[in-house]
Amino acid sequence: MTPRTLRKLRSYFSLVDHEPGRLRLRVSPRILLCREALRFRRFKGHRFRGILGRSFDPVSRIVTLEYDTDHLPPALVDDLVEARSDDEIASVADRVTSLIGIRLP
Numbered sequence: 182m183t184p185r186t187l188r189k190l191r192s193y194f195s196l197v198d199h200e201p202g203r204l205r206l207r208v209s210p211r212i213l214l215c216r217e218a219l220r221f222r223r224f225k226g227h228r229f230r231g232i233l234g235r236s237f238d239p240v241s242r243i244v245t246l247e248y249d250t251d252h253l254p255p256a257l258v259d260d261l262v263e264a265r266s267d268d269e270i271a272s273v274a275d276r277v278t279s280l281i282g283i284r285l286p
Contacts, residue, residue, distance in 0.1 A: 186217050187270045193218065196262055197243055201255040204246045204262075208237075229281040253280055 193212040197205040212218045231252030236245045248258070261277055264270045 185267060187274055188267060190215070190218060191270070194244075199255075199258060199262065201250045202233075202248060204248070204258055206244045206246075208242045208244055210242065229283055231281050253277070 193209045193215060194206040195209075197207050199205070231249045232246060233249055234245075234247040237243070238245075257273065257276060257280075260269075260273045264273050
């Protein structure tokens with residue numbers, strides 16, 4: 182997955198709240214039109230290292246991810262949310278995906 186694709190996917194999410202162990206993101210309904218996002222449906226139901234739970238509220242369009250702070254440092258999650266350049270996004274995404282055991286399409 183290219184940094185450009187990651188940046189595009191991130192544009193469909195906005196931060197609602199982040200406290201250590203829980204990340205809440207609002208999802209834009211436009212994501213349904215994004216071909217790249219549809220690839221991630223294959224991860225539905227998969228379990229990932231350090232991810233304790235996930236939920237989606239379709240009314241508020243909020244995704245909640247609960248994670249183990251011993252496995253996934255909150256500062257790294259902050260970096261993922263705040264990264265701006267393609268290089269930053271790619272670097273942080275590589276670190277996060279290696280920690281949780283996911284290979285991006």
